[in-house]
Structures are given as C-alpha cells and as structure tokens.
Amino acid sequence: MTPQKPERSARPTPRAVAHSGTAKLGRPRASGAAKDEDPRQAILVAAAELFSRTGYARTSTRAIAEQVGLRQPSVFHYFKTKEDLLAELLENLITPTTQLLARLEVLDAAPAAKLYALAFGDVLNMASSDTNMTTLQFLNDARTERFDAFWALRTQLFDGYSKLISEGLANAVFACRKESIARSVVFGIADSVALWEDADSFEPYEISIEVADAILLFLLADKDDMETVRTEGLALIPSARKEAE
Amino acid sequence: MTPQKPERSARPTPRAVAHSGTAKLGRPRASGAAKDEDPRQAILVAAAELFSRTGYARTSTRAIAEQVGLRQPSVFHYFKTKEDLLAELLENLITPTTQLLARLEVLDAAPAAKLYALAFGDVLNMASSDTNMTTLQFLNDARTERFDAFWALRTQLFDGYSKLISEGLANAVFACRKESIARSVVFGIADSVALWEDADSFEPYEISIEVADAILLFLLADKDDMETVRTEGLALIPSARKEAE
DNA sequence: ATTATCTATAGATCTATAGATAATGC
C-alpha cells in the first residue's frame, strides 16, 4: 500500500478565457494554455514527453490531460483508449522510415549506398523530433494486439534492411561471418539511439552520420569504401543536405 | 472501462505435497512445483521472464507468485516491494560487467584490447542468461529513486567505456570525428542487444564477437588492426574460451 | 522462536463511460 493524496483537489480554474468574458462549462474553444490550435496534436506531444520521462504505464491519462490544460476524460474524446495514443506515436515514428525504404527500393543504386541512406534516414527520423526521440523505448509496452499494425511495419523495415544486406553480400561489397546475426546487429545498431540518455545534446545530423557509419563499417568488406558509400548514400536522400549544417 | 473476470476463482490446490501427507496452510517446505529449492530465486526467474514477455507494469505480483506456485502475498515475504524485484534484476545484470571493468582497469594492456574485452564481456553477460536476455529493456520502468544505485552503476560503466575510448584516441589507435558522440555510439551498440527480438536464436558467444567487432570497427583508425585487437581482447578474458562452445 | 505460507482486505489508483452543457455552424 502506498497512500498518496486524494486525486480531486486543486482545480486549476477552467483555463483563463482570454477575450469573451466568463469561464463556463462546455466548449471554450480557443483558450490560452499549451494546447493552442489542435488539442489532438497537443495531447500526442504531451503523451510522448510524459511517456518518455515517466514511462507509459506510470503516466496517467489525467497527467496527459492536465499538461494540455484539459480534464482527464477529454483525452477520450480524441483517443478511444490509452493504447491508441501509444500506437499512434509508434506508427508515426516508424512510418517515415518505411516510406523512405519504399523510395529507396525503386532507385537504381548500389546496395551499400541504399543501406547507408536507410540507416541514416532511420536514425535521423528518430533523433529529430523531440517527440520521437525516445518513443521506441516503449517497445515493451507495445506487446498487446492493439499494436499488431506497428509490429508489421517493424517487420517490414527489418526485411528491408535484410534485403539490402543480402544484396551487398552477393555483391561482395559486404562481408560477414553469419548473415542472420549480421542482420540483427545492424538493426540493433540503428535502433540503439532509442537507448541514448543524452541524445538531445547532439545534432540529429551528427548522430545519424555516426550511426550509419558504424553500420557500414561493420559490413563493408573493404573499409576504405566508407567515404564513397557515405557520399553516395547521402546523395540518395534529397533532404539530407537541408538537415545538414 | 475494461471489465474482466473476478480475480478470485480457480484455486490451484495448495500444491501437490509429495511425501508427508495432507496439504494444509502454513509452511509446506519442499513441495513439488517449479519453485524447487529456493523460492526467492524462483521468484526472480519468474519475474524476469514475465517482465520480458509482458512488460514490468502489466506483470502483476499475482502472476509472478502463481508462476512459482505461491499465492500473491508470499512474494512480499522475499521482496519488500515490486520495485525491489526489478532493482535486484537490474543490479544482478550489470554487476558482473562492472566487475569485469574493475579487473580490466588494473591490467597492463592496450586500450583497444581492453575495450574489446569490456564490450565482449558486457554483451556476453547480457546474452547469456535467459533471465538477463532482455532485462535491460526495462530501463524505462526504472526511473524512480529506488533505482539510484543501479543508475550509479550504469554511469560507472559508461565512464569505463569512455576512459578506454579516450586512451585509444590519445594512442591514435582510435580515430573519430567527435569524442562525445563516439562514446554514446559505442555504449549504445553494446546495449543494443537488449533490443534484439531474436537473441535466443544465436549463441551468446557469436553475438558477443559480432557486437564487439562492430564497436571496434567503428573506432579503429586502421581497420586492419581488427584481428589483432580481437585476439588480444579475448586473451584478457579468462572465461572467453570456456564459453566459446 | 522463527520462518514460510496462507486468507482477507484496506487503500489507492486508473481507465473509460454516462450524461450534462455550451458554443458553433448550418
């Protein structure tokens, strides 16, 4: 038993209604607070932040709501369940990378360059948005049916990595002792940014270069190809230079 | 609201008492079931497995107890709180590696070889015991005060990695663009085994070699040193050959 | 006397629903 204070108490006044007079019930449309504009989006952002800091299970829907300036049940106006919230965060996180994969697959380029581009883009995506930064840490909370769609996307991504590795091996541009393990090593390195405690002390671009380099250095038969592969790989990502500096 | 069945129901008969007669209350010492010998240890094993499969928060103390053949409150005879259980698992996981670090620090060997040994031992430890396999996944559930001791150990380990990296750079045996990022990349790669979905399809020894190689290939100024460093590194770990297969 | 176990349960949540209310847009 871990008694705490009762949950009803300081009611934070129904938000400062800026212009049109008295604060009442109902629907005080555009009010002050952090939620501004799109409450749904604000809930997602708040949830990502709280989940990251406190963990999924220990973050209550009440805490999320209050961070946004709403009362607890209002969250359920936008999301049917709490799991839906996490599912949407996870799918939002992985989707840009599966899209990148799809684009790369139809390009005519060396498998090593494509792999570099995929890893770079994957890490950049994870490291870029504050919201995403650590979302992947919640793999463990996402082990119920509700997350089947997310896991299907993850499998798709894993297969994408795997295929490029296979092609590079067929090429003899890559070398490894055991392909099945090499796949897991590579996928693991890409995801490992999710475990960084200090990811936000670095530029996403820097992080992405280092991690993608680490993956290629692991796989390349001739490590002297590194520079070339990096250049070719980055060239496959239109946005890479924008994000650069 | 997600109604389920009431939690009291099928009582699984107080365990088949093998020899000395009738099953009663109290203390049926050595009975059958899975817990055999040391219930405390059995609870740890069951918890690790259930936490891994289901997640820390979604695993109830009741589920742990029943897996071991006890009733829910009996868990609290051995562990004061549920957090204590996770804390012990996490500390058990990390301790062998901090000990390895301490041993390596007093050895007279090249920093690259020491780093190889540290990474190899770290990963081998994580990949070896079924119990440990995925324990690190719970970093997120371990963000309360109760886990300060664990986090201190983790910092110690991170610092150990960092120091070896620094020495290797001073040596010019290592090279990197930015030391602070390189540290995080290396630490991340070492931990990334915790994210593997399929770690148990491989030999721990194999996994450890590949991951340690990946780390060194990332850092080495001259990638042709890889073989030598690996040989020297493994030589620093007495048990390495035993585990080899 | 101590240790290990059990049954019963207090106390604290927490998610999600019900139903009221008000603003907005047609």
Place this chain on the structure above:
DNA sequence: ATTATCTATAGATCTATAGATAATGC
C-alpha cells in the same frame, strides 16, 4: 445538429499489510 468540454462515477485492478497457521530448529 455537431463538437468539445466538463463533472461524476462505475468497475476493475493491483500492491502491500494484518493476522492466522503450521512446520522446523533450538
């Protein structure tokens, strides 16, 4: 009529404690 919000609360857990009970070891 619809949308967004609120208050109130049902219902389901879940952790941890209290207190009984029996076996063991001195």
